[in-house]
Structure formats: structure tokens, C-alpha cells
Amino acid sequence: MHSGVKSGAAAAIPALQGIVSRDFFDAIFEQSHPMYVARPDGTVIYANNGYASLFGTGRSQRTGSQILPALRSDHRDIVTRIARTRDVETRQVSVETARGTEYYLSRHFPIHDQNDGFIAICGSFINSTRQVNAESKLRLEKRRFLDITRAASDWIWETDVNGNITFISDRVVQAVGQPPLLLRGRALTDLGTFRKEGSGSSKAETAMENHVPFRSVPMTIESIDGETKVYNLSGVPVFNEKGRFVGYRGTSDDITARLAAENEASSSRADLEKAVREISHKNLQLEMTAKKAVAAARAKDEFLATMSHELRTPLNAIIGFAEVMGLETFGPLSEKYQEYVTDILNSGRHLLSLIEDILDIARIESDKIPLELEPTSLRNLVDDARILVQKKATDKGLDLSAVRIDDDIALHVDPTRSLQIIVNLLGNAVKFTPEGGKIGADTEIRDGNMLALTIWDTGPGIEESDQERIFEAFKQAHNGIYSRGEDGVGLGLTLSLKLARLMGGNITVACEPGQGSRFTVTLPLMP
Template identity: 35%
Template sequence: MPSTAALPSLPAPGPEARLAFAELLLGCDEPRTCAEAAVAWLVQHARVEQVLCLAPDESDSHCLVPLAWHGLSGAEGFMLALHDPKHPLVEALQWNEPRWFHPGQLPPELPLSRTGLFTLSLGKATAGIPPPGLLMVGSPVPELSPEAPWLAGHLGMHLTRLYKGHQLARLEAASTELAARVNAATEELATQNELLRRQAIQLEQASAAKSQFLANMSHELRTPLNAILGYTNMLLQGVNGELTPPQRRSLSRIDSNGRHLLEIINEILDITRIEAGRMPLHLSEFRLPELIQEVMAELDPIIVRSKLAVSSSLEPNLPPVHSDRQKVKQIVVNLLSNALKFTHEGSVKVLASYEVATATLHISVADTGIGIDPIHQEKIWEDFQQVDSSPTRAYGGTGLGLSICRRLAAMLDGRISLKSAAGQGSTFTLHLPRRTRRT
């Protein structure tokens, strides 16, 4: 086992020499320069022939490498790994006093292994952090000049200062680089945000221009179309004389297609007015049974042609509703029309109920039609969108009906839900508060 060194009675340099050496170390800017000056001073004043100073490797702080040496060959290739705490030289880092090893206790790869060795830790280990290095002095006997411990203390202090300064400089450089990157990223983000803001303004202006164009065009189209429908109706009533059956059939087709075109124009007008916030609400109190009966009567010709079993089931004692009657009717008409359109056989049922806990009325239209695959169920609520949007689609329409219904329901503080699966029918439900609070 290593033993504590006996300090010999060698002449010590005077205070002036130590002060000059301390000033020399203060003037060093690099750990290697500091270590080389310490080794030279130790050789001169302690009369030692072999010295090796180990310090942390800048690229790997988990090992010590030679920083300066004297009287050794091949020292630059030595490396002391710190991962083995039982290595005698790693243990020496924890000692506060110089220790002496005889040659048999030293690892063979150490350049000083042929003679005895004093180890001096350059500082104290704190909180698991090793000191900034290890000073090793070759000695055939356990005798050490008192200058060596004094030098080890000063050298450790200055190495600590230099390493901390280098770490601080690296941290400052990294911080500066990071700040520059953050500033660059912030500037880029600000540029992108400004670009997005301008694009948003342009999109808003384009949307407003589109809505205005659609509103103007719809108005211009509806004026002559109303005239066409008016004259067609007059001819069908025989104002200009009795019509032959072929003439009546032709005029009926003109009237039917004209009214269909008028419905499309009205849908476009509704969308533009809702988008522009110019769709007014006319709130009044009304009862659902009368409204549903009215809807069924208006769609009776389509119901008869469909040859479907169409029925209604209303919960008794439904309370009156305070909302926009025309808009609620428009939603129910659209939902029932769609059910009749997409159901080829089976039934369509209109149901109404009231939920007391939430003061909400539920109006459902359930059919046994083609149904809607879940992957398409969000698409159908978008403007001008249908499940099949191809030119060869089997069902006509603009794709605006459900979009308008959802927007109208939102205006009435309500919503529309859907339960459906492909080939298993669909159930659209309008959830409407008993009292709409918007004005």
C-alpha cells in the first residue's frame, strides 16, 4: 500500500522566487503553458529528474492526458481513463496528501514505472467532480521536496481558473451562436407571419370578391328567370288559349327545370349572405307538429313519386319553439328531400323529441337509403361537395344543401349530427335549443 511521503530537508527558494513564479502562472493563458512553467520550476528548485503532469483531455473529460513532462520518453502516448475508480492513479486524485508508490505498484504502461513515484492531486475533488489533474514526480525513495506540494496547490488553482475560463468562453460562444440562431429563426418567423398575414388579407379579399360576384350574378340570373317562370305559368293556365297535350308537357318541363334552377340560385344567394353576415334572423314562437306537417305537405308530390313508406313520429306534448321558423323549415325540407333522393326502397321517417335536461329539441330524418361511408361524412358538409363529385355522378345537385343547413343550424345556436354507414341508411338530426338567443 502507498504511504505518506517523508518530506526531506532540502533548501527552499525564497519568497521572492515563489512570488515571481505565482506571477508567472497568473500570466499564462493556456493550461499547457502553465503546466510547462510548473514542471520547469519544479525541476529547477526541487532537483527532480522525472516529472509528468496529467490534465483532462479537451475532447474527452473522462480521461487524463500528459500536459507537460520532463525526463521521460514516450510520455505523450499515455492516457489515464477515469472510469475505473479502483485504479491506483484514479484513487490518487482523491488524496489530499502526496503519496509514494514503489515500482511494483505502478501500471506497466506508465512512463515512470521503473522507479518509485510520488502522486500529487492538483486540488480537491468536490461533489463528485475530480480535480483538474495529477502531478507525478519520479523518486527512488519516499522523499519529496516541500516545493512539490506547494507547486501542486498553485498549479491546480491556476489550471482550475484556466479550464473554467475556457468552459465559460465555450459557453459564451455557444450562447452567442444559439442567440444568433434564435434571432435568425425569429426573423424568419416574423417574415413568414407577415407573408401569411398578407396572404390571409388577399384570401379574405378574394373571398369577399367571390361572394359579391356570386350575389350579383345570382340576382341578375334570378330576375329574368322569374320572368320566364311567370310567363310559363301564365301559358299553363291557358291565358293565351287552350294548350295541346304536347305543348303542356313541354311547358311543364320548362317550368320544372326553371324552378330547379331557381332553387340552385337561391342556395348560392343563401351561402353568400351567410358568409357576408347579412342573413337576418326572424325569431318567433311556433310548434313543431304544424311545421313538420307543412313540410310533408309541400313534399307530397315527391313522396308520392318515390313510392317509399314515409311517416312521422312526434313525441306528444312537444313544447313550443322560439326560433326562426323559416330557417328551421328550410333545414327540415332539405334533410327530408335528401332522404327521398338517396333512398330507392324502404322507408323514410321524420321523428321529433324533446330533452328536458338540456331544453333541446331533436328533429331527425332517418332513411334506409344508400348511406354514407364514415370516411366521407365530413366532406358532405363542405361547400359544393358531394360524396361523388365526378361528372358522371348518379345524383345531381350543387352540394350546397347540407353546408347551408349546418350554417343555419349554427345561426340558431344548434347543430346537425349524422349517423350513417354505407348501404345501411342515414339519420340526420337537428339539435335545436328551445329558445334561440341570437338576434
Template identity: 70%
Template sequence: MTERGQGSVVSLHTDVKSTSGSEIPSMQGIVSREFFDAVFEQAPPMYMARPDGTVIYANSGYREHFRPGAAQRVDDQILPTLPQDHLDIVTRIAETKETETRQLSLNAGQTTEFFLSRHFPIFDDENQLIAICGSFINSTRQVNAEIKLRDEKRRFLDITRAASDWIWETDADGKLTFVSDRVVQAVGLPPMLLKSKRLADLGVFKPEADGGNKAEAAMEQHVPFRSVPLEIQDTSGDYKIFNMSGVPVFNDKGRYVGYRGTSDDITARLLAEDEAMSSKAELERAINEITQKNMQLEMTAKKALESAKAKDTFLANMSHELRTPLNAIIGFAEVIGLETFGPISDKYREYVGDILNSGKHLLSLIEDILDIARIESDKIPIEIVPTSLAGMVADSYVLIQNHAREKRLEIIGTRITENIDLAVDPTRCLQILVNILGNAVKFTPRNGTIGIEYEIIDETFVDITIWDTGPGIAEEDQEKIFEAFKQAHEGVYSRGTDGVGLGLTLSLKLARLMGGNITVKSSLSDGSRFKIRLPLAH
């Protein structure tokens, strides 16, 4: 008989009986039955079966590991049958007459054993299939080692994938031999196109402060390097920055064979850092500007305090140094005008009248300036009490009636019969009414008319309107008349009348201090209407 399989042929002649009682071919008298049994019993598990699946021989290793099924009688001999999976292999080889090699697993209690099996046909001298033989080599250790190696590789890849974007390897010449698949997401190129390239071919390493290249210097010295930025332009034209880290690799003999390393995309992080640095720089600039402005404000506030203090000192001195001699001048002029110490001529009487009027005008001007200064310094006293509107109008009329009679002006509406109380400071309210009425008398031509009207607004305010038949105020000048030392440039306000433009300014400030306001409507042909709004007392 001959075995045909994988190129080897063994000639077998004569038959001998095995220890199991079956006939086993002998080797031309050289191989005895005892020798055959001794050799195959020491061999790994094996079986020999006829093409129909009948077992011819099975050594103890096979019977121990695979535990064949029920016994069968063959030529008055009892032999076990093959397991079903082995029987399927025998049936298949009987048809194909081809050798099969396969890995088989075997459950052994709580563990699994693996066997590398080889199943081959045996032919006689006439090339007729007479038997099928199967041998089994225990490969459990090798398979477990491969499984462990596969698990370790999978664990390594998982950790590397989690720790970096892509990994790489080079040979001793610095050419890439391996690049992980995730490089496609990083640079837009498949690993195949990157092999045999150098790292420096992929992009540009960021130089150090001294102009050197940390990564290339390390690779020349075969030492590790870490976190060296590499700028790569991907296929879309965008630039990305990767942190490259690598370690040298040496074989068992200590010979340098290349590098292994990782790469992390830090583009987004660098952009965020740049934005943060830019924001920080802008914040620092803003803080510096604010600090400088605060210093300027402190200096300005200090100067303002000094100016306010100087102004208060000036006002106090002015109040004493100007009002005291003016009061004396006015008093002496009145005494001379009364001829207390003897008669005076008409010419001197005229001069005394001019002195008296000029002194009173100058004293009034000084009082207005002092009042405006006090308002701006929040030092003018305001005492709000219920005050009769009719009384205020009557008192103000008394103070301007002589001047009105001299110009033969008609004043209507001065008698108010309705009982209306204002929530104002009486002195300051009278000052406002006298200023507005005085202006109406001052700028209304002879034989003109002046009127006083009032209207209650929402049970909260009363609007007191003082109108005249004078030439009026141009529209562009109506806001200017409320500014200090400003007078209108058209109409009668351009003439050389008494006053320097403080009456309306002071009146507006006083009205607003008491919660009211003053507005004006006028035209150059219809005269003027000044509306004084003051709060009502409840």
C-alpha cells in the first residue's frame, strides 16, 4: 500500500495484527507488530479508517482526547466509531482524495484545547484508495498565544487610538513603513500614498527658538522626542498642526531599526489658545486704558474738587467784597436822593438816580450769578411748601407794575380767583415769575399788551403762560435764550437792553429744581409765549 499526500509516498507490504486485533500493514518484515504498536502509541493522537468510515486503528491518544462513539464489530474485532465531524472529513476525502489540514477545538471541562489536524488518503500499489489517516498535534499553547497576541494588539490599537489621532513607524533610513488608517481623517491621504516618505516630506517641523529642529535632531541621535509641532497642508489646502512624538526601536541585537510614534491634531487647541491670547491682550489693553482713564478721572475729580473749593471761596469773597460796598453805595444814594443833609440841584439829583439804579442793577446781577453758582454746586436751599398761585401772580405784578405803567403796557389776567396751591419754594417761584414778567415788560414796545393764563394738567401740574405782543424771538434763537450770558441775535433781543442774559437761565434751573420746567413758543411777528410748568400741592 502507498500513502499519497503532499508529495510523499511510503510503500507498505504484508499485514500484521495490531494490539487491537485489526490487521495493520507491515514494512517488508522489518517492522514488527510490537514495533508498530510502540511507535504509534507514543505518537500524537491519530486514527486510520476505511473510506466508508470504519475504524481500522486508533491509538490511545486519539481515544483519550476525542472519545469516539459506540463500538462496532469489524472482522470479529471491536473498534470504536469516529466522531461525526471526523467522519464527515473521511467521507469528504473519500470523494475528493485530497489531503485536508484544519484547526479543531475540543472542550475539555472548563477549558478548550486546540489541535492542528492533518487528514490524508492512503493508496495501494495499484493506486486504489484503501484507507484515510488522521493525525492531531496539540496547538493549544500556540493558539492561546495567538489569541493573547491578538488581544494585546487590539488593546494597543485601542489605547493608541484613544491617545492619538494616528500612529506611524519608520525604518532605519527614516522612511515610513506603517501609518494607521486614521491618517486619512488627519491629512486626507490614504496610508498607501504616505509609505516610503519621510516625516519631513509630510510637512514642516516648527523650529525651536535657536532655529534647530528638535525631532530631526533626536532621530539623528536615535533618542526619543515628544510633542514637536508638524505643520501639514491637507488635500483641501487647509493647514493643520500635529504634535509628533516618537521613540527609537532596536532589535534583539541592539541594532537601530527605526522609529515608532504618535501624532495628535492640535490645530483647534492652538486656534483656541491664539483666540484666548488675543482676548487676553485686548483685555489687558482695555484694563490699561481703563486704568489710565481712572487716573485721569481721579486727577480731573481732584482738580474739580479744587476748582469747586476755589469757586466756593470766590463766591464767598464776592458775596462779601461786592455786595457790602454795593449796599453802601445804594444806601448813600438813597440818603442823598432824600436830601437828608440838605438840598441838591436837579443835575445832581439825576446823577444820584443813575447811581441808585446802576447799583441796584449790579446787585441784582451779582445775586443772579451767585444763585446760578449755588445751583450748580447743589448748595441753593429749596423749601417746598403749599403756595397760593393767586398770591404769587399778585406779588409778581406789584414788583413790575411801575415799569409797565411807564411804558403804558396793558397787563391782563393778573387777578386769579380760583383757589390753587403750588408745591414750590415761594421765594424762588416769585423770582421766576418776576424774571419772566420783567422780560415781557422790558422787551414789549410801548402801548403793548401782556397777559397771564393758567391751565391745570392731569391734576398734577399747572401751566402758567406769560405772553406778550412784542416782536418775538426767531426759532433758531429760542434755545439760546436759556443759556447763561446768551441773548437772541434777532429782533428786540439784539438791542442794548438792560441785563446780561442770566434771568431766563436762573429761572429754568429753579423751575427744574422744584420739579417743573419752562418752554417758549414765539415768532418774529406774533410775540412770545413762555410756559412755566410747576407742580400742584395735594
């Protein structure tokens, strides 16, 4: 027996059959979307072929002279629920067909007779595969656009027709120190000051007045904590489908470091040209110029110690010239000078990696430092580290003869990070050991799979209450070796501990005031 719907609500199927023929009834509903009509107990009283072919479960039930498919379990649950609540339910469902995964928007509603008596539940299914796939593709394209935008710029922005910010990405916090929520509704020019041209106006503001694109216009931004940065802003006008101007959208890039490097390079070139002219015409001023250069170099070193971004340019020059010297492009070098060139290259490359670590200090805090674990020689690591600290040790008259590994051991570590750890531990020992002291290294195999490398010294030691404090970032002990005013920002031990733990190891300290210090780093052995 069949059942149908009358005037959007419902009427009993016999009433419809009294008006139209059964063949006409079947023809109408077979052309409809997949649908079913079921009694409150879940018995199917009508289901067209669309529903049977889409959701047929292999089971069937006989109703009168008709064999109808049984409801799918989730549809039966919906019928049971509507029979109890008399509410309409709408949901998205997915179906595996021969054409692949298809999506249908289903609507399940109660049917009432002419006397408003509840008699059945009807469910219809409209194919929404194209819409779902389009929405999914749109989400993927939006994510792709955002990923590309984030990779190509620091932050993105949008304004309305009046130049007020309607959207700005989260990374703007790095520029102004305020969250995007507080910036929406403010004028774009409130963020900072565009660089003016000869006419007295900026290229960006002129372009925005004329509704034309602009590119790479510097804007100086001062954050709430007083830090000043320079960003290159680029933007394009946005028009609606009727061609009416509705605002701007664009990107920004932090060029503070680049400008500083360019200014430093320009200043260095000017100083060099001046020095060459003075040397050419005034040989008598050579000694004075040399003294000025030494003083300038000392001031430069102190400045670059806290400005890691600006270290790249001169450091790359050092590495480049050392490589040229190593190739003997302008003449042969003695064996001793070849050793010096090799030491310069090794030291320069290692220092460059340390600068990158400083720039990535945020990733250290979130334990997202990338590691490349590989077989590594402990002897080579200790030898390289000793070379890097040898000069400072020699200047203080320290004995490094005990810093050696007699029996080589293969580690399973990141060689660059491991060298950084050992250099930090040796550097601290050299820094805080008095003149004429001694520094050494001991090894021990623990648990069959870990190496314990201990760097010991004859320095003043550390108070027990400060032994945990020295591993905290930017912290120094109130008493002991870390209160002696030595240079450094207090990141060496923190960074070393993080790196050791990321490689599966650890760093501990054992010492007493006046008895020297023993820093032990554990690292995994090769399996």
C-alpha cells in the first residue's frame, strides 16, 4: 500500500488514490528525490525506487502486495525519535555509490491527517554532492591562499572604502603589540607612518586616494613597548561585482633587519673609502686610523652581540673571504696559514648556526627545533669544541690538555646541536675558571645505550641553591660563578639543556663552592 503527502503537510494515501490513479501516483513519486514514508513503529509504507537503490540494505518487508525495502538503522532511529518528539530533522548524509562518495541533504518530518492526527514520518533526500564538493574545494583553496599568503608576508590586512581596517591577521601582534580585535575599525594609517616622497605625501596614500595598486611602500611602526620596526606594505583596490570600489586588501613584510644591514653596509663602505683615501694621501695617519678601526671594531662587536639579525652580513663576508683564501686564489699560503683559514671557516660556520638558534628561541620554548640525527664521532666533536675555545683558554693560561677522548665513541645525535652543547659547556668552564686553572673531560657508558660526557674545571663552583636556577633562560645565580659579571645573556645552558633533551639526553651539574664544577651531558649511542 502506498502513502503520499497533501499540501505540504500530509494526508493518508487512500485519499490521494481516490483522486488520481495509482499509476499516476507512482509516476509522480518515482520522479521525485529519494524518499520514504514510514509508520511510527518504523514499518515502511512507501519508498520510491530512488530510496531503494540508494539505501537498500538487502532486507525487505511485505506491505500488502508490495515488497518494500526496510529502513536503514540510522533512518529507523530518526523515525523513532520523530515519533517521540514530532520535530523536523535535517541533516547531511554521505553514501558510497558506484560513482564514489555522494552527499545528500535529508529532511525528515511528521505527517498528519486532515484532523491533525499524527500518522507517519516522511523522509526525502536531495543530492548535494556538487555543493558539498564545491564547498570543500573552496575551503581547500582558501587554506591554500592563506598558507601562501603567510609564507609570502608577515601579516595581511583589509580596509573598507574609508580606509578603516576590517580584517588583519594575527601576526600583526609582532608589529604593534596589540591583538587584531583592538585594531579593527581603526584607520590603516593609525598603525604607523608611511615614508613620504618629495611631494610631501606617501606613494601608498596617493594610490589609495586614486584607487590604484601600490607596492612595497615602507611604513614605520612603533609598538606599545617602544620598539620601532619598518614594514613594506603592498595593496590592491577591491571592487564589487558592480565595479564599485569597496576598499583595499594587502600584505606587509618586515624589512627592519634588511634596512639595518643595508645601512651598516653603506656605512662600512663609506668608512672604507675614507680610510683608503687617507692611507693613499696621508701615510703618517696610519697609526691613528688603525686605533680608530680597533675602537670601532670593539664597539661593533659589543653592538652585534645583542643584534643577531645584523650579524649575518659581516659573518657571511668572513666566511666568503676565508673560502677564497683557502682556495689560494691570490697566491699560495703556508701550511700554518692554511690551518688558520680552516679554523676561521669552522668557527664562522659554527657561529652562523648559533645565530640561527638565537633567532629561533621561540621554537626552543615550544620544543620544535628540527634535528637531523646521524652517526657522529664523539672524539671529533670534542676536538672541534676544544679548537673553538682554545684561544680564550690560552689567553687566560688555562690547561686544556685533559679535554680529549682517547677511545672514540659513535653517537646517534645531531652533530651541529651536539657540538653547540659541548662548546657551551667548555666555554662556561673557560669563562669562569681562574687563570692557571685546568679543564678536562671524562666519559662513561650508562645503561648500555647512553654516553655521559662530563666537562669539569677547577673554578669556584656553584652554590647548591643556584644549581637549578642557572638552567633557566636569562637567569643568573646570585652567588657563585654566575654573579661575576661575565659577558653573556644567560641562554647557553638553557639552550644546551633543551637540545640535549630533544635528542633523548639531559644535562646535570654537580659541584660545591671552591671545589670546581662538573657538568654532565648524556647523549644516545649508536644502536
